[in-house]
Amino acid sequence: MHSSRLKDWAPFSFLIACAISTLLLLSSSSCSSTTRSVVVPPQVEGAHYVGNQKCEDCHAEITRQFPGSVHSRFFKEDESYHGVSGCESCHGAGSKHIQAGGGKNVFIHNPGKDPQPCLECHQEKHAEFSLPQHHPVLEGQMNCVDCHDPHGRDIFKQPGGLGLARQDQQCAQCHREQTRSFVFVHEGMQDGCTTCHQPHGSIHDKMLTQRDSNLCLRCHSQMQFDPSQVLVGKVDHSAFLSMGTCWTAGCHTAVHGSMVNPRLLY
Numbered sequence: 001m002h003s004s005r006l007k008d009w010a011p012f013s014f015l016i017a018c019a020i021s022t023l024l025l026l027s028s029s030s031c032s033s034t035t036r037s038v039v040v041p042p043q044v045e046g047a048h049y050v051g052n053q054k055c056e057d058c059h060a061e062i063t064r065q066f067p068g069s070v071h072s073r074f075f076k077e078d079e080s081y082h083g084v085s086g087c088e089s090c091h092g093a094g095s096k097h098i099q100a101g102g103g104k105n106v107f108i109h110n111p112g113k114d115p116q117p118c119l120e121c122h123q124e125k126h127a128e129f130s131l132p133q134h135h136p137v138l139e140g141q142m143n144c145v146d147c148h149d150p151h152g153r154d155i156f157k158q159p160g161g162l163g164l165a166r167q168d169q170q171c172a173q174c175h176r177e178q179t180r181s182f183v184f185v186h187e188g189m190q191d192g193c194t195t196c197h198q199p200h201g202s203i204h205d206k207m208l209t210q211r212d213s214n215l216c217l218r219c220h221s222q223m224q225f226d227p228s229q230v231l232v233g234k235v236d237h238s239a240f241l242s243m244g245t246c247w248t249a250g251c252h253t254a255v256h257g258s259m260v261n262p263r264l265l266y
């Protein structure tokens with residue numbers, strides 16, 4: 001756990017380091033050129049960074065919970081960090097917002113309406129949302145915050161709601177058909193929707209993680225004694241597998257669960 005976290009951090013540490021040095025560079029010389037690969041916090045014309053503490057006066061609740069968020073791990077109350085990991089890394093420099101007494105659309109960015117600030121740091125997500133099958137985020141029909149909580153301790157958590165795996169609660173808001181309770185539950189659903197679906201986008205139909213029966217055989221493959229035979233659930237599937245995928249061949253169309261059929265036929 002610990003070492004994999006460190007691994008995850010590595011590319012970001014580099015990004016953050018780049019961003020910090022660029023910011024320092026920009027403040028010391030006005031004619032330096034920036035490259036597109038450098039993280040640029042949302043710009044607010046004429047405003048400067050003030051730090052998280054200044055936001056607390058009017059947004060106490062959010063400022064109190066934010067230190068628990070993954071996004072505040074890098075934060076220090078030190079000027080060079082304000083724009084790269086504080087509130088202002090997503091919302092833009094806050095001085096003019098505060099001078100004006102705050103307010104909606106008053107010298108401040110809200111990435112709940114436009115995900116661009118998120119994409120500055122998570123550039124690879126732009127590519128994922130551009131894949132042939134994707135959630136319509138870049139089209140403006142939904143947003144990162146439909147599934148992610150930007151301020152809280154758990155970036156996946158949805159307040160309220162019980163029963164489903166925490167990530168799946170987000171999906172349930174919009175996909176009731178797949179998340180309702182079934183008489184014949186598919187145990188393959190236990191580890192969550194992302195066992196089979198890419199949440200952002202995929203090259204495969206229905207945003208699946210794999211396009212063919214390997215999606216299912218990953219969990220359902222059995223010891224083969226005769227290599228020409230594919231056994232699934234003690235039934236010889238060798239002939240079936242050439243008829244299409246497990247779900248399109250008309251055999252297990254109710255992959256998410258069934259009200260009537262234990263074999264998830266329909």
Ligand code: HEC
Binds near residue numbers: 064071088113
């Ligand atoms: C990782 C990016 C990110 C960081 C860092 C961040 N916010 Fe936000 N903030 C958002 C997003 C996204 C929304 C839109 C939430 C929504 O629409 O549900 C938002 C919304 C808000 C709002 C509008 C009220 C609301 O809940 O919709 C306020 C106020 C706010 N943030 C203050 C802060 C403060 C103060 C901090 C630092 C303590 C902070 N934010 C840090 C992304 C961020």
Ligand code: HEC
Binds near residue numbers: 054055087098102105
């Ligand atoms: C003097 C009080 C005050 C301070 C200080 C303040 N804000 Fe606000 N802010 C407001 C008010 C009032 C609103 C409008 C009501 C709301 O959305 O909560 C607002 C709204 C916002 C919104 C939503 C904007 C929108 O268009 O939806 C964000 C984001 C935000 N503030 C971020 C910040 C950040 C980041 C800081 C610190 C740098 C900060 N605010 C400091 C008063 C303040």
Ligand code: HEC
Binds near residue numbers: 084117150
């Ligand atoms: C200033 C750069 C920056 C911005 C802006 C930013 N992020 Fe992040 N994000 C990070 C860093 C750094 C991490 C930490 C990576 C880690 O801990 O593995 C992270 C982690 C995450 C994670 C993964 C958390 C986990 O536990 O695996 C999600 C989800 C995420 N960000 C979503 C968002 C969303 C949504 C927005 C916009 C509201 C956003 N980010 C804006 C830098 C940023």
Ligand code: HEC
Binds near residue numbers: 144145146170200
């Ligand atoms: C439909 C819901 C949904 C939307 C919309 C969404 N995400 Fe995610 N995101 C997820 C889920 C679920 C995971 C966990 C993936 C996993 O565990 O395999 C995730 C994981 C992540 C991660 C960490 C793991 C990774 O894949 O790198 C980041 C960073 C992230 N999302 C950023 C974003 C940003 C930025 C946006 C908006 C531009 C966004 N997400 C929109 C559901 C969503």
Ligand code: HEC
Binds near residue numbers: 141142146167170207
């Ligand atoms: C805010 C609403 C919303 C949330 C939350 C949401 N989705 Fe979606 N989902 C959509 C929309 C809108 C589409 C596109 C539907 C279309 O184009 O017909 C979609 C499409 C899909 C598709 C492809 C459907 C098809 O017929 O091609 C899958 C699979 C999917 N979502 C899974 C998920 C998963 C898994 C989650 C949770 C990680 C999730 N969704 C969260 C709104 C949402």
Ligand code: HEC
Binds near residue numbers: 218262
């Ligand atoms: C994450 C692992 C996993 C994945 C992926 C998975 N399943 Fe399952 N599935 C299970 C488990 C566990 C059971 C219950 C034990 C058993 O019957 O093997 C099960 C049960 C079933 C059953 C009921 C078997 C019976 O006789 O009661 C069917 C049918 C089924 N799965 C079809 C599929 C199909 C089709 C796919 C691909 C779309 C799939 N599964 C993907 C884990 C998985």
Ligand code: HEC
Binds near residue numbers: 195
């Ligand atoms: C065991 C693998 C598996 C899991 C887990 C899974 N799905 Fe699916 N899902 C599929 C397959 C396969 C299809 C394609 C079905 C088809 O084309 O008939 C699909 C299709 C969909 C669709 C498109 C509409 C439809 O029913 O064809 C949506 C939306 C969807 N899934 C949402 C979800 C959500 C939300 C979750 C989590 C609660 C989830 N899925 C978990 C395998 C899975």
